[in-house]
Amino acid sequence: MTLDALLSALGPQVVQPGHAADRSYLTDWALREAVAPLAVLRPSSTREVAQALEICLAHEVPVVPQGGRTGMVGGAAPLADGVVICLDRMDATPEIDVAARTARVQAGVTLSALQRAAQAQGLMFPVDLGARNACQIGGMISTNVRGMRAFRDGAMRENVLGIEAVLPDGLVLNAMNGTFKNNMGYDLKQLFIGAEGTLGVVTGAVLQLRPVSPARVTALLRVRDLTDAQSVLEVLQSRLRGLSICEVMWPDYYHFACGFRGFDPLPVNGCADGLTLLIEAEGVEETPMRVALQAALELLFDKEWITDGAISQTSRQTEEFWALREAHEGIPQAFASVASFNVSLPVEGGDAAISGLIAALGEAFPPLRCLWFGHLGDMKLQLGVVNVSGSPIGAEDVIRIKDIVLSGVQEAGGSLVVEQGGETVDYVPRRIRSEAEHALNRSLRRVFDPKGIMNPGRLF
Amino acid sequence: MTLDALLSALGPQVVQPGHAADRSYLTDWALREAVAPLAVLRPSSTREVAQALEICLAHEVPVVPQGGRTGMVGGAAPLADGVVICLDRMDATPEIDVAARTARVQAGVTLSALQRAAQAQGLMFPVDLGARNACQIGGMISTNVRGMRAFRDGAMRENVLGIEAVLPDGLVLNAMNGTFKNNMGYDLKQLFIGAEGTLGVVTGAVLQLRPVSPARVTALLRVRDLTDAQSVLEVLQSRLRGLSICEVMWPDYYHFACGFRGFDPLPVNGCADGLTLLIEAEGVEETPMRVALQAALELLFDKEWITDGAISQTSRQTEEFWALREAHEGIPQAFASVASFNVSLPVEGGDAAISGLIAALGEAFPPLRCLWFGHLGDMKLQLGVVNVSGSPIGAEDVIRIKDIVLSGVQEAGGSLVVEQGGETVDYVPRRIRSEAEHALNRSLRRVFDPKGIMNPGRLF
Numbered sequence: 001m002t003l004d005a006l007l008s009a010l011g012p013q014v015v016q017p018g019h020a021a022d023r024s025y026l027t028d029w030a031l032r033e034a035v036a037p038l039a040v041l042r043p044s045s046t047r048e049v050a051q052a053l054e055i056c057l058a059h060e061v062p063v064v065p066q067g068g069r070t071g072m073v074g075g076a077a078p079l080a081d082g083v084v085i086c087l088d089r090m091d092a093t094p095e096i097d098v099a100a101r102t103a104r105v106q107a108g109v110t111l112s113a114l115q116r117a118a119q120a121q122g123l124m125f126p127v128d129l130g131a132r133n134a135c136q137i138g139g140m141i142s143t144n145v146r147g148m149r150a151f152r153d154g155a156m157r158e159n160v161l162g163i164e165a166v167l168p169d170g171l172v173l174n175a176m177n178g179t180f181k182n183n184m185g186y187d188l189k190q191l192f193i194g195a196e197g198t199l200g201v202v203t204g205a206v207l208q209l210r211p212v213s214p215a216r217v218t219a220l221l222r223v224r225d226l227t228d229a230q231s232v233l234e235v236l237q238s239r240l241r242g243l244s245i246c247e248v249m250w251p252d253y254y255h256f257a258c259g260f261r262g263f264d265p266l267p268v269n270g271c272a273d274g275l276t277l278l279i280e281a282e283g284v285e286e287t288p289m290r291v292a293l294q295a296a297l298e299l300l301f302d303k304e305w306i307t308d309g310a311i312s313q314t315s316r317q318t319e320e321f322w323a324l325r326e327a328h329e330g331i332p333q334a335f336a337s338v339a340s341f342n343v344s345l346p347v348e349g350g351d352a353a354i355s356g357l358i359a360a361l362g363e364a365f366p367p368l369r370c371l372w373f374g375h376l377g378d379m380k381l382q383l384g385v386v387n388v389s390g391s392p393i394g395a396e397d398v399i400r401i402k403d404i405v406l407s408g409v410q411e412a413g414g415s416l417v418v419e420q421g422g423e424t425v426d427y428v429p430r431r432i433r434s435e436a437e438h439a440l441n442r443s444l445r446r447v448f449d450p451k452g453i454m455n456p457g458r459l460f
Numbered sequence: 461m462t463l464d465a466l467l468s469a470l471g472p473q474v475v476q477p478g479h480a481a482d483r484s485y486l487t488d489w490a491l492r493e494a495v496a497p498l499a500v501l502r503p504s505s506t507r508e509v510a511q512a513l514e515i516c517l518a519h520e521v522p523v524v525p526q527g528g529r530t531g532m533v534g535g536a537a538p539l540a541d542g543v544v545i546c547l548d549r550m551d552a553t554p555e556i557d558v559a560a561r562t563a564r565v566q567a568g569v570t571l572s573a574l575q576r577a578a579q580a581q582g583l584m585f586p587v588d589l590g591a592r593n594a595c596q597i598g599g600m601i602s603t604n605v606r607g608m609r610a611f612r613d614g615a616m617r618e619n620v621l622g623i624e625a626v627l628p629d630g631l632v633l634n635a636m637n638g639t640f641k642n643n644m645g646y647d648l649k650q651l652f653i654g655a656e657g658t659l660g661v662v663t664g665a666v667l668q669l670r671p672v673s674p675a676r677v678t679a680l681l682r683v684r685d686l687t688d689a690q691s692v693l694e695v696l697q698s699r700l701r702g703l704s705i706c707e708v709m710w711p712d713y714y715h716f717a718c719g720f721r722g723f724d725p726l727p728v729n730g731c732a733d734g735l736t737l738l739i740e741a742e743g744v745e746e747t748p749m750r751v752a753l754q755a756a757l758e759l760l761f762d763k764e765w766i767t768d769g770a771i772s773q774t775s776r777q778t779e780e781f782w783a784l785r786e787a788h789e790g791i792p793q794a795f796a797s798v799a800s801f802n803v804s805l806p807v808e809g810g811d812a813a814i815s816g817l818i819a820a821l822g823e824a825f826p827p828l829r830c831l832w833f834g835h836l837g838d839m840k841l842q843l844g845v846v847n848v849s850g851s852p853i854g855a856e857d858v859i860r861i862k863d864i865v866l867s868g869v870q871e872a873g874g875s876l877v878v879e880q881g882g883e884t885v886d887y888v889p890r891r892i893r894s895e896a897e898h899a900l901n902r903s904l905r906r907v908f909d910p911k912g913i914m915n916p917g918r919l920f
Contacts, residue, residue: 097808099690099807099808100806100807100808144647154614154618157647158614158618171896173896173897173900174897175897185897185898185901185919185920186651186654186655186901186904186905187604187617187650187651187653187654188897188900188901188904190617190647190650190651191646191647191650191651193647194646194647195646211697211698230559237671238671238744239744241701241702241743241744242701283701284698284701346560347559347560348557348559348560436631436633437633437634437635437645437648438645440633440648440907440908441645441646441648443907444646444648444904444907445646447900447903447904447907448900459645460645
């Protein structure tokens with residue numbers, strides 16, 4: 001009945017029955033089991049999104065908005081009794097305003113399409129991540145992606161100037177005013193950033209661009225531990241004004257990445273269990289940046305804060321360094337993935353928390369390996385817990401694993417988003433948020449979505 | 461009755477009857493007419509704030525939270541039938557976490573106290589404004605102050621990591637988790653940023669600090685118009701990586717400032733009606749920055765984008781340059797101020813909008829002068845409309861003036877916050893926001909404050 005109503009309003013180009021839809025819409029990068037929803041909707045305009053939502057609201061059918069489905073925590077996985085609204089047809093070429101340094105984009109534009117459009121005007125969008133060819137702006141907003149430059153240029157939140165979103169009742173909320181300050185009323189767009197599609201469907205945005213830096217230098221460094229890594233970051237930040245990337249990889253991740261890619265630019269010498277940093281600085285001229293980086297690394301060797309290091313000499317080498325950091329895309333193929341976590345840890349105590357977790361999980365489940373990697377600058381890390389044995393891990397054990405990670409992160413004063421293997425998605429926020437904060441969140445959600453049709457069960 | 465309840469719960473140290481309170485609590489920097497509220501409360505702890513709010517809610521008495529009262533648009537002016545909660549006793553020395561580069565502060569800490577505490581550790585808080593000795597962190601959050609470095613380092617919103625706030629029912633909302641990403645639920649603290657005290661009382665915050673730059677160079681430049689000013693900004697941003705300040709002053713403001721301070725570093729030569737820019741770059745070493753600035757200015761002279769300019773040679777001169785930009789604190793004393801506006805304009809068309817407004821107001825009311833100044837990078841400007849004649853301007857004419865400004869800004873695609881002279885405060889947002897957005901704002905406000913006691917009539 002819902003399907004008929006959707007079909008007659010929007011036509012077969014927009015509405016596909018779930019069982020007939022391309023399989024790619026039914027799963028995500030975590031390769032979870034495909035779930036066929038009632039329908040997959042691919043609207044081509046804000047108006048069609050509004051029509052679709054009105055019909056879903058009238059039938060009280062759950063709606064899951066989908067971007068590029070590159071998430072690893074299941075926020076865009078279909079629900080069997082709901083419809084999926086995929087934004088991939090709303091991908092008009094971004095409008096770049098060179099004077100204002102802004103881009104006006106539809107939600108379905110991929111990050112790499114935005115990057116190309118900006119670059120053609122000598123500009124760049126500072127939020128960058130490995131999934132750039134597939135992830136879409138709407139999904140990046142709904143998950144408040146940080147990306148690798150966030151410690152310098154901010155996450156999505158800091159780079160979104162305006163949003164257009166459609167509420168469940170079909171109301172189009174236009175907060176696209178691209179000026180920088182709009183203090184009249186609450187900043188509603190802030191609620192949509194990171195809302196995981198629970199308040200409505202983000203259909204467009206005005207984004208902040210920055211000038212492209214013509215030169216960059218890249219290096220791979222080996223450090224003993226997180227404390228030394230932080231010292232290295234501090235030295236590099238004060239010595240290289242344009243430091244824009246500082247990624248960290250723990251040994252188990254690094255070794256997986258080298259195996260997956262088939263090369264190792266820093267073969268172990270003396271610090272087998274050290275961390276590997278990928279750093280990059282951007283600026284106007286390459287030569288003085290190389291000189292400054294060389295000098296900084298000499299200082300760091302002298303202080304014994306780094307034990308090994310290589311400055312990239314060719315663009316090929318730069319690509320190789322990056323390929324290691326982005327090898328995480330190979331994890332789901334390489335292992336039976338047990339669970340994957342987005343973890344924020346405080347700088348102080350982060351090291352102990354990570355070693356503690358590796359030890360605790362290794363003790364409880366010897367066939368597990370913890371692949372830790374992420375952004376050093378803001379300690380926003382990813383943890384892939386993988387099963388290196390042949391035998392599967394039972395659902396109860398998965399819950400125990402999740403509990404161990406949650407407790408460890410919580411004790412360290414951090415926060416996390418967790419995804420449980422299989423089809424159940426669980427963000428377990430309640431153990432960290434207070435009951436009062438949770439109640440407020442529920443009330444806010446009801447303001448936008450009184451019937452609870454938007455991505456139910458997700459976020460909280 | 462309310463007063464008795466407050467007195468018996470909190471004592472005379474916290475509770476002063478409005479008529480007996482120091483006059484400074486009854487007005488603000490716009491020097492509006494003093495209004496005595498029922499009581500002025502000066503709690504010394506979050507717990508006392510919660511107690512006070514519970515009592516006010518029980519008696520359904522309006523509450524106006526007050527920071528340093530440096531606002532020019534009346535958001536913290538007392539209401540005769542309400543109480544004022546002033547945070548000035550919650551001013552414990554900020555706790556600086558050097559490793560994490562964060563400061564944990566109480567809401568009543570002044571910006572300059574925070575700056576001193578950060579500087580002692582080699583760090584700085586990037587949001588800076590002229591009112592730094594008086595304005596308080598809580599007020600800066602509640603108004604989402606941008607300050608002068610915002611085009612590079614962001615406004616308050618981009619530099620607040622966590623917030624503690626008390627809701628009208630006394631509930632303490634603790635979102636002080638100082639880690640950088642907390643995607644569990646909506647980012648509630650975002651609603652408090654810029655809420656003007658309408659959702660609750662902000663009592664504390666965790667703020668992002670940055671390393672201090674050891675060197676800076678400052679210059680005053682004269683440009684023909686806003687288009688040239690934008691070209692100058694573009695050149696300086698690409699030539700000086702550390703450009704951190706770019707303020708703009710229109711002629712009427714600049715001449716007032718020179719008269720008020722008693723000096724003029726750029727006596728007019730050939731461009732009497734040009735704009736004056738105050739620019740500053742920060743970096744590691746002064747000499748190369750001076751060389752780069754000198755070279756950039758030569759290029760700008762060649763291109764005729766600047767008509768005059770002076771690089772500060774001494775710290776005394778730097779102070780003088782800054783004193784001009786900060787001379788706006790003298791406006792209320794120097795003139796009968798008619799109205800003051802915070803205006804955001806798009807880069808494109810901003811010039812025409814400003815000239816149009818100056819002409820329209822001058823035509824409608826010859827004794828008016830428009831003092832325009834503000835941040836060039838994000839076109840966040842202030843407009844002081846002052847009366848240079850001896851004869852007063854009637855209330856009806858003030859409304860006409862406000863309407864002229866509002867229409868001009870709206871036509872240009874900008875936004876504004878406006879304050880009407882006298883005791884009435886009016887943010888006139890409805891003409892710019894859509895009805896639907898307004899309704900959502902009202903619903904959100906009710907989630908936090910169902911009885912409507914928090915700063916009623918303010919914000920919207």
